[in-house]
Amino acid sequence: MNQSIFVTQPHLPPLEEFIPFLEEIWANKILTNGGPFHQQLEQALCDYLGVEHISLFTNGTIALVTALQALGITGEVITTPYSFVATAHSLLWNGIRPVFVDVDPVTLNLDPARIEAAITSETTAIMPVHCYGHRCDVDGIRKIADKHGLKVIYDAAHAFGVKDDRGSVLNHGDLSVLSFHATKVFNTFEGGAIVCPDLEEKRRIDQLKNFGFVDELTVVSPGINGKMSEINAAFGLLQLKHIDEALSRRAEVDAAYREQLATVKGIRCLTGGGESVPNHAYFPILVQPEFPLSRDALYARLKEHGIYGRRYFYPLISDFPMYRGVLSARPENLPVATDAARKILCLPIYPALTLQQVCNIVRVISEAGA
Protein backbone atom coordinates (compact mmCIF):
# COMPACT_ATOMS: atom_id res chain seq x y z
CA MET A 1 0.00 0.00 0.00
CA ASN A 2 1.38 3.45 0.81
CA GLN A 3 4.27 4.51 3.07
CA SER A 4 4.66 3.24 6.60
CA ILE A 5 3.32 5.43 9.39
CA PHE A 6 5.32 5.34 12.60
CA VAL A 7 4.17 6.34 16.07
CA THR A 8 6.02 9.60 15.68
CA GLN A 9 8.01 11.57 13.15
CA PRO A 10 10.37 14.31 14.30
CA HIS A 11 9.36 17.85 13.48
CA LEU A 12 12.13 19.51 11.45
CA PRO A 13 12.28 23.15 10.35
CA PRO A 14 13.26 24.02 6.75
CA LEU A 15 16.95 23.14 6.36
CA GLU A 16 17.91 26.50 4.87
CA GLU A 17 16.80 28.23 8.06
CA PHE A 18 19.45 26.31 9.99
CA ILE A 19 22.38 27.37 7.78
CA PRO A 20 22.81 30.88 9.29
CA PHE A 21 23.09 29.32 12.75
CA LEU A 22 25.86 27.05 11.51
CA GLU A 23 27.64 29.99 9.87
CA GLU A 24 27.61 31.80 13.20
CA ILE A 25 29.14 28.81 14.98
CA TRP A 26 31.81 28.47 12.28
CA ALA A 27 32.60 32.17 12.61
CA ASN A 28 32.86 32.35 16.41
CA LYS A 29 34.32 28.86 16.90
CA ILE A 30 32.42 28.32 20.13
CA LEU A 31 31.16 24.76 20.04
CA THR A 32 30.08 24.14 23.63
CA ASN A 33 30.67 25.07 27.31
CA GLY A 34 27.73 27.39 27.76
CA GLY A 35 28.27 29.40 24.56
CA PRO A 36 26.00 32.09 23.14
CA PHE A 37 23.33 29.75 21.67
CA HIS A 38 23.22 27.79 24.92
CA GLN A 39 22.59 30.99 26.87
CA GLN A 40 20.03 32.26 24.36
CA LEU A 41 18.10 28.99 24.38
CA GLU A 42 17.97 28.90 28.20
CA GLN A 43 16.45 32.38 28.23
CA ALA A 44 14.11 31.71 25.30
CA LEU A 45 12.80 28.53 26.96
CA CYS A 46 12.24 30.32 30.29
CA ASP A 47 10.17 32.91 28.44
CA TYR A 48 8.28 30.43 26.28
CA LEU A 49 7.51 27.93 29.03
CA GLY A 50 6.92 30.46 31.81
CA VAL A 51 9.52 29.13 34.28
CA GLU A 52 12.21 30.84 36.38
CA HIS A 53 15.43 29.00 35.48
CA ILE A 54 16.52 26.31 33.07
CA SER A 55 19.78 24.43 32.78
CA LEU A 56 20.23 22.71 29.42
CA PHE A 57 21.59 19.18 29.19
CA THR A 58 22.92 16.76 26.63
CA ASN A 59 19.87 14.54 27.18
CA GLY A 60 17.01 13.99 29.60
CA THR A 61 18.54 10.98 31.33
CA ILE A 62 21.72 12.80 32.40
CA ALA A 63 19.46 15.66 33.53
CA LEU A 64 17.48 13.23 35.74
CA VAL A 65 20.68 11.76 37.19
CA THR A 66 21.99 15.26 37.90
CA ALA A 67 18.72 16.52 39.40
CA LEU A 68 18.93 13.75 42.02
CA GLN A 69 22.56 14.70 42.72
CA ALA A 70 21.72 18.38 43.02
CA LEU A 71 19.20 17.67 45.77
CA GLY A 72 21.44 15.11 47.49
CA ILE A 73 18.84 12.36 47.22
CA THR A 74 19.83 9.02 48.80
CA GLY A 75 18.18 5.89 50.22
CA GLU A 76 14.78 5.15 48.69
CA VAL A 77 12.70 7.10 46.19
CA ILE A 78 9.05 6.44 45.43
CA THR A 79 8.35 6.29 41.72
CA THR A 80 6.02 4.91 39.06
CA PRO A 81 6.49 1.62 37.23
CA TYR A 82 4.49 3.05 34.33
CA SER A 83 7.11 5.10 32.47
CA PHE A 84 10.10 4.92 30.18
CA VAL A 85 12.89 2.94 31.81
CA ALA A 86 15.18 6.00 32.17
CA THR A 87 13.06 7.24 35.09
CA ALA A 88 14.13 4.35 37.33
CA HIS A 89 17.59 4.01 35.75
CA SER A 90 18.41 7.54 36.98
CA LEU A 91 17.84 6.27 40.52
CA LEU A 92 20.09 3.23 40.10
CA TRP A 93 22.84 5.45 38.65
CA ASN A 94 22.76 7.30 41.98
CA GLY A 95 22.75 4.15 44.11
CA ILE A 96 19.14 4.89 45.13
CA ARG A 97 16.56 2.11 45.62
CA PRO A 98 13.39 2.67 43.60
CA VAL A 99 10.15 1.85 45.40
CA PHE A 100 7.31 1.31 42.92
CA VAL A 101 3.83 2.58 43.72
CA ASP A 102 0.74 1.93 41.61
CA VAL A 103 -0.87 4.48 39.32
CA ASP A 104 -4.25 6.15 39.12
CA PRO A 105 -6.65 4.32 36.74
CA VAL A 106 -7.71 7.51 34.94
CA THR A 107 -4.40 9.31 34.31
CA LEU A 108 -2.02 6.34 34.75
CA ASN A 109 0.13 8.72 36.83
CA LEU A 110 1.47 7.94 40.32
CA ASP A 111 -1.51 7.58 42.69
CA PRO A 112 -1.01 9.82 45.76
CA ALA A 113 -3.43 7.66 47.77
CA ARG A 114 -0.90 4.83 47.62
CA ILE A 115 2.28 6.77 48.31
CA GLU A 116 2.09 7.02 52.10
CA ALA A 117 1.97 3.27 52.64
CA ALA A 118 5.29 2.98 50.77
CA ILE A 119 7.20 5.58 52.82
CA THR A 120 9.90 4.21 55.15
CA SER A 121 12.63 5.84 57.26
CA GLU A 122 14.86 5.58 54.17
CA THR A 123 12.55 7.51 51.84
CA THR A 124 13.95 10.88 50.75
CA ALA A 125 12.00 11.82 47.64
CA ILE A 126 9.18 11.12 45.19
CA MET A 127 9.81 10.94 41.44
CA PRO A 128 6.48 11.08 39.57
CA VAL A 129 6.09 11.29 35.77
CA HIS A 130 3.57 13.48 33.92
CA CYS A 131 2.92 10.51 31.68
CA TYR A 132 1.88 11.41 28.09
CA GLY A 133 2.06 15.07 29.18
CA HIS A 134 -0.97 14.52 31.41
CA ARG A 135 -0.53 16.37 34.69
CA CYS A 136 -0.01 14.39 37.88
CA ASP A 137 -2.15 15.04 40.96
CA VAL A 138 0.39 17.71 41.91
CA ASP A 139 -1.50 18.91 44.98
CA GLY A 140 -1.98 15.41 46.37
CA ILE A 141 1.72 14.68 45.86
CA ARG A 142 2.83 17.98 47.43
CA LYS A 143 0.72 17.40 50.56
CA ILE A 144 2.33 14.02 51.21
CA ALA A 145 5.81 15.33 50.42
CA ASP A 146 5.39 18.28 52.81
CA LYS A 147 3.99 16.10 55.57
CA HIS A 148 6.95 13.69 55.39
CA GLY A 149 9.71 16.16 54.43
CA LEU A 150 10.32 14.59 51.01
CA LYS A 151 11.66 16.24 47.86
CA VAL A 152 9.69 15.96 44.62
CA ILE A 153 11.45 15.64 41.28
CA TYR A 154 9.10 15.45 38.31
CA ASP A 155 10.15 13.51 35.27
CA ALA A 156 8.47 15.95 32.88
CA ALA A 157 10.01 14.44 29.73
CA HIS A 158 6.54 14.39 28.11
CA ALA A 159 5.28 17.71 29.47
CA PHE A 160 6.89 20.40 27.30
CA GLY A 161 4.57 23.40 27.09
CA VAL A 162 1.84 21.90 29.28
CA LYS A 163 0.01 24.34 31.54
CA ASP A 164 -2.60 24.19 34.26
CA ASP A 165 -4.62 26.96 35.90
CA ARG A 166 -1.46 28.09 37.74
CA GLY A 167 0.79 28.24 34.67
CA SER A 168 3.50 25.83 33.55
CA VAL A 169 3.24 22.36 35.10
CA LEU A 170 7.04 22.50 35.22
CA ASN A 171 6.79 24.81 38.23
CA HIS A 172 5.44 22.06 40.48
CA GLY A 173 7.82 20.14 42.74
CA ASP A 174 11.42 20.97 43.67
CA LEU A 175 12.76 20.30 40.18
CA SER A 176 11.33 19.18 36.83
CA VAL A 177 13.25 17.44 34.08
CA LEU A 178 12.57 17.74 30.34
CA SER A 179 13.75 15.64 27.41
CA PHE A 180 14.37 17.08 23.96
CA HIS A 181 14.97 13.70 22.33
CA ALA A 182 14.06 13.33 18.66
CA THR A 183 10.77 11.59 19.58
CA LYS A 184 9.56 14.32 21.94
CA VAL A 185 7.23 17.25 21.25
CA PHE A 186 10.15 19.70 21.21
CA ASN A 187 13.43 18.21 20.04
CA THR A 188 17.05 19.30 19.72
CA PHE A 189 18.05 15.91 18.15
CA GLU A 190 19.21 14.88 21.64
CA GLY A 191 18.80 17.15 24.63
CA GLY A 192 17.22 17.78 27.97
CA ALA A 193 16.90 20.31 30.76
CA ILE A 194 16.33 20.83 34.45
CA VAL A 195 13.75 23.44 35.39
CA CYS A 196 14.34 25.00 38.80
CA PRO A 197 12.81 27.83 40.78
CA ASP A 198 15.98 29.16 42.36
CA LEU A 199 19.08 30.82 40.86
CA GLU A 200 21.47 29.37 43.46
CA GLU A 201 20.17 25.91 42.63
CA LYS A 202 20.63 26.52 38.92
CA ARG A 203 24.26 27.54 39.55
CA ARG A 204 24.87 24.27 41.42
CA ILE A 205 23.25 22.33 38.59
CA ASP A 206 25.38 24.21 36.02
CA GLN A 207 28.49 23.17 37.97
CA LEU A 208 27.34 19.55 38.22
CA LYS A 209 26.91 19.28 34.45
CA ASN A 210 30.43 20.68 33.90
CA PHE A 211 32.58 18.28 35.99
CA GLY A 212 31.96 20.32 39.15
CA PHE A 213 34.01 23.31 37.97
CA VAL A 214 33.17 26.68 39.53
CA ASP A 215 36.13 28.49 37.95
CA GLU A 216 39.29 27.64 36.05
CA LEU A 217 41.03 26.05 39.03
CA THR A 218 38.26 25.01 41.40
CA VAL A 219 36.27 21.77 41.34
CA VAL A 220 33.66 21.48 44.09
CA SER A 221 31.83 18.26 43.23
CA PRO A 222 32.28 15.04 41.22
CA GLY A 223 30.23 16.44 38.36
CA ILE A 224 29.53 14.81 35.04
CA ASN A 225 29.75 16.12 31.48
CA GLY A 226 26.10 16.88 30.76
CA LYS A 227 26.40 20.06 28.72
CA MET A 228 24.32 20.74 25.62
CA SER A 229 26.46 21.63 22.58
CA GLU A 230 26.05 24.84 20.60
CA ILE A 231 24.75 22.95 17.57
CA ASN A 232 21.89 21.42 19.57
CA ALA A 233 21.15 24.74 21.30
CA ALA A 234 21.07 26.59 17.97
CA PHE A 235 18.73 23.98 16.58
CA GLY A 236 16.50 24.40 19.66
CA LEU A 237 16.25 28.15 19.03
CA LEU A 238 15.10 27.43 15.49
CA GLN A 239 12.66 24.72 16.60
CA LEU A 240 11.13 27.13 19.09
CA LYS A 241 10.12 29.44 16.21
CA HIS A 242 7.96 26.65 14.78
CA ILE A 243 6.70 25.03 17.97
CA ASP A 244 3.27 26.71 18.13
CA GLU A 245 2.44 25.55 14.61
CA ALA A 246 3.59 22.02 15.53
CA LEU A 247 1.47 22.00 18.69
CA SER A 248 -1.65 23.18 16.87
CA ARG A 249 -1.26 20.43 14.26
CA ARG A 250 -1.01 17.90 17.10
CA ALA A 251 -4.22 19.31 18.59
CA GLU A 252 -6.02 18.80 15.25
CA VAL A 253 -4.86 15.19 15.00
CA ASP A 254 -5.89 14.53 18.62
CA ALA A 255 -9.36 16.00 18.06
CA ALA A 256 -9.88 13.95 14.87
CA TYR A 257 -8.93 10.70 16.61
CA ARG A 258 -11.24 11.43 19.55
CA GLU A 259 -14.19 12.24 17.35
CA GLN A 260 -13.78 9.20 15.12
CA LEU A 261 -12.88 6.70 17.84
CA ALA A 262 -15.82 7.75 20.03
CA THR A 263 -18.09 5.29 18.22
CA VAL A 264 -15.65 2.36 18.22
CA LYS A 265 -16.76 -0.02 20.96
CA GLY A 266 -14.01 -1.31 23.24
CA ILE A 267 -11.51 1.47 22.55
CA ARG A 268 -10.97 3.98 25.34
CA CYS A 269 -9.01 7.15 24.61
CA LEU A 270 -7.03 8.34 27.61
CA THR A 271 -7.93 11.81 28.86
CA GLY A 272 -5.70 14.35 30.55
CA GLY A 273 -5.11 15.26 34.17
CA GLY A 274 -6.63 18.73 34.21
CA GLU A 275 -4.29 20.60 31.86
CA SER A 276 -5.55 23.96 30.61
CA VAL A 277 -2.95 23.83 27.80
CA PRO A 278 -2.19 20.24 26.75
CA ASN A 279 0.59 19.30 24.31
CA HIS A 280 -0.89 16.14 22.70
CA ALA A 281 2.49 14.45 22.94
CA TYR A 282 0.99 10.97 22.53
CA PHE A 283 -2.31 9.41 21.57
CA PRO A 284 -2.76 6.51 24.01
CA ILE A 285 -5.74 4.18 23.73
CA LEU A 286 -6.75 1.29 26.00
CA VAL A 287 -7.98 -1.81 24.18
CA GLN A 288 -10.76 -3.05 26.47
CA PRO A 289 -12.01 -6.64 26.86
CA GLU A 290 -15.15 -5.77 24.79
CA PHE A 291 -12.95 -5.19 21.74
CA PRO A 292 -12.90 -8.35 19.60
CA LEU A 293 -9.10 -8.34 19.25
CA SER A 294 -6.51 -8.33 22.01
CA ARG A 295 -4.19 -5.34 22.23
CA ASP A 296 -1.36 -7.35 20.68
CA ALA A 297 -3.59 -8.59 17.86
CA LEU A 298 -4.69 -5.02 17.11
CA TYR A 299 -1.06 -3.90 17.20
CA ALA A 300 -0.22 -6.65 14.67
CA ARG A 301 -3.24 -5.83 12.49
CA LEU A 302 -2.19 -2.18 12.25
CA LYS A 303 1.34 -3.27 11.38
CA GLU A 304 0.00 -5.33 8.47
CA HIS A 305 -1.35 -2.02 7.16
CA GLY A 306 2.01 -0.27 7.63
CA ILE A 307 0.84 1.51 10.78
CA TYR A 308 3.32 1.21 13.63
CA GLY A 309 1.80 1.97 17.03
CA ARG A 310 3.89 1.51 20.18
CA ARG A 311 3.01 -0.28 23.40
CA TYR A 312 4.14 2.52 25.74
CA PHE A 313 4.46 1.47 28.57
CA TYR A 314 4.76 -2.24 28.27
CA PRO A 315 6.57 -4.01 29.83
CA LEU A 316 6.40 -2.05 33.07
CA ILE A 317 9.76 -0.82 34.41
CA SER A 318 9.18 -3.09 37.41
CA ASP A 319 9.20 -6.12 35.07
CA PHE A 320 12.73 -5.51 33.75
CA PRO A 321 15.39 -7.81 35.25
CA MET A 322 17.24 -5.10 37.22
CA TYR A 323 14.03 -4.08 39.02
CA ARG A 324 11.79 -7.11 39.40
CA GLY A 325 13.63 -8.49 42.45
CA VAL A 326 12.28 -5.87 44.86
CA LEU A 327 9.07 -6.39 46.81
CA SER A 328 7.36 -3.27 45.45
CA ALA A 329 7.86 -4.52 41.86
CA ARG A 330 5.48 -7.46 42.30
CA PRO A 331 2.46 -7.32 40.00
CA GLU A 332 0.14 -7.83 43.03
CA ASN A 333 1.42 -4.50 44.33
CA LEU A 334 0.75 -2.81 40.98
CA PRO A 335 -2.63 -4.03 39.70
CA VAL A 336 -3.64 -0.82 37.88
CA ALA A 337 -0.30 -0.39 36.09
CA THR A 338 -0.20 -4.10 35.23
CA ASP A 339 -3.68 -3.92 33.70
CA ALA A 340 -2.88 -0.73 31.75
CA ALA A 341 0.36 -2.21 30.39
CA ARG A 342 -1.68 -5.07 28.87
CA LYS A 343 -4.23 -2.75 27.22
CA ILE A 344 -2.20 0.27 26.14
CA LEU A 345 -1.40 1.20 22.57
CA CYS A 346 -0.09 4.60 21.45
CA LEU A 347 -1.33 5.56 17.99
CA PRO A 348 0.72 7.67 15.57
CA ILE A 349 0.61 11.40 16.30
CA TYR A 350 2.91 14.08 14.91
CA PRO A 351 2.55 17.44 13.17
CA ALA A 352 2.88 16.05 9.64
CA LEU A 353 0.21 13.36 10.12
CA THR A 354 -2.70 14.25 7.85
CA LEU A 355 -6.38 13.96 8.72
CA GLN A 356 -6.69 11.50 5.84
CA GLN A 357 -4.08 9.29 7.50
CA VAL A 358 -5.96 9.55 10.80
CA CYS A 359 -9.12 8.39 8.98
CA ASN A 360 -7.24 5.43 7.53
CA ILE A 361 -5.83 4.43 10.91
CA VAL A 362 -9.27 4.64 12.53
CA ARG A 363 -10.77 2.62 9.66
CA VAL A 364 -8.31 -0.22 10.28
CA ILE A 365 -9.18 -0.17 13.99
CA SER A 366 -12.94 -0.05 13.47
CA GLU A 367 -12.84 -2.83 10.85
CA ALA A 368 -10.82 -4.93 13.29
CA GLY A 369 -13.54 -4.26 15.88
CA ALA A 370 -16.47 -5.05 13.60
Ligand SMILES: *Cc1c(COP(=O)(O)O)cnc(C)c1O
Ligand atom coordinates in the same frame (compact mmCIF):
# COMPACT_ATOMS: atom_id res chain seq x y z
C1 LIG B 1 12.38 10.23 26.81
C2 LIG B 1 12.22 10.00 28.27
C3 LIG B 1 13.30 10.09 29.17
C4 LIG B 1 14.72 10.16 28.71
O1 LIG B 1 15.05 11.26 27.99
P1 LIG B 1 16.30 11.21 26.98
O2 LIG B 1 16.41 12.62 26.53
O3 LIG B 1 15.96 10.25 25.89
O4 LIG B 1 17.49 10.77 27.78
C5 LIG B 1 13.03 10.01 30.52
N1 LIG B 1 11.79 9.81 30.99
C6 LIG B 1 10.74 9.69 30.17
C7 LIG B 1 9.38 9.51 30.75
C8 LIG B 1 10.92 9.76 28.78
O5 LIG B 1 9.86 9.59 27.96
